[in-house]
Amino acid sequence: MPPVESTLLASDEPSPVVELRTGSASPFLLVCDHAGKRIPRALHDLGLHEPDLSRHIAWDIGIEGVARRLSERFDAHLIMQIYSRLVIDCNRPPGSPTSIAPVSDGTAIPGNDTISLDDAASRVREIFAPYHGTIERCLDVRKKSGQQTLLVSLHSFTPVYGGVKRPWQAGVLYNRYSTMAHALRDLLAAPGDLVVGDNEPYSVTDDSDYTIPVHGERRGLIHVAIEIRQDLIGDEAGQKYWANRLAEVLPKAAGL
Numbered sequence: 001m002p003p004v005e006s007t008l009l010a011s012d013e014p015s016p017v018v019e020l021r022t023g024s025a026s027p028f029l030l031v032c033d034h035a036g037k038r039i040p041r042a043l044h045d046l047g048l049h050e051p052d053l054s055r056h057i058a059w060d061i062g063i064e065g066v067a068r069r070l071s072e073r074f075d076a077h078l079i080m081q082i083y084s085r086l087v088i089d090c091n092r093p094p095g096s097p098t099s100i101a102p103v104s105d106g107t108a109i110p111g112n113d114t115i116s117l118d119d120a121a122s123r124v125r126e127i128f129a130p131y132h133g134t135i136e137r138c139l140d141v142r143k144k145s146g147q148q149t150l151l152v153s154l155h156s157f158t159p160v161y162g163g164v165k166r167p168w169q170a171g172v173l174y175n176r177y178s179t180m181a182h183a184l185r186d187l188l189a190a191p192g193d194l195v196v197g198d199n200e201p202y203s204v205t206d207d208s209d210y211t212i213p214v215h216g217e218r219r220g221l222i223h224v225a226i227e228i229r230q231d232l233i234g235d236e237a238g239q240k241y242w243a244n245r246l247a248e249v250l251p252k253a254a255g256l
């Protein structure tokens with residue numbers, strides 16, 4: 001079969017996958033599905049304007065800074081996806097209703113309204129598949145070499161959603177495997193200064209998620225998804241604080 005030509009990303013646009021500390025010996029593998037808000041030029045900002053292009057609907061505000069610091073702290077491999085979740089959500093099964101969302105938190109996304117099957121396929125092929133392919137290959141290599149993997153999926157959430165203020169500073173998310181999530185919840189909450197969500201503000205399901213069900217559960221890896229409230233990690237000081245706070249408790253939560 002001849003190679004499929006790129007129809008979405010121009011040759012001068014970056015790869016969707018950014019990796020730090022590839023080949024690290026740390027048991028932690030950090031992944032970040034919604035690290036960036038970049039939109040391929042061919043999609044003309046999906047018909048949106050600022051401030052929508054920088055709102056929480058486009059990306060997980062602040063989480064890249066937390067992920068980079070955590071990677072540094074643990075000397076751990078970090079895999080991030082840097083295109084907007086509005087182009088294709090890398091934590092949704094392709095084809096699901098919110099994979100290429102026509103509406104997000106009440107905002108219509110014109111560029112996602114009537115999208116052809118070919119255009120949807122190019123978003124899967126050029127953004128979703130390279131990102132998850134990178135995680136898959138990394139996990140295969142680690143398994144083959146006998147390296148333990150503790151999978152940590154990092155996200156951030158908006159303080160107000162649908163007009164409702166959220167009480168949590170952070171949340172742990174899981175579906176079939178709760179051991180690490182519950183240990184992390186208890187360790188984060190122990191000092192008494194945080195309200196830590198237990199499967200809040202979201203929970204993990206096979207329909208609404210991809211990264212944890214596919215890379216964590218199906219492979220039988222110890223895993224957790226973490227959500228941090230965006231107003232707490234909007235600047236460097238907050239990102240540093242949260243990276244340090246997580247770094248203090250993650251090894252114990254993972255049973256190390």
Ligand SMILES: [Zn+2]
Pocket residue numbers: 033034060154155156
């Ligand atoms: Zn996210």
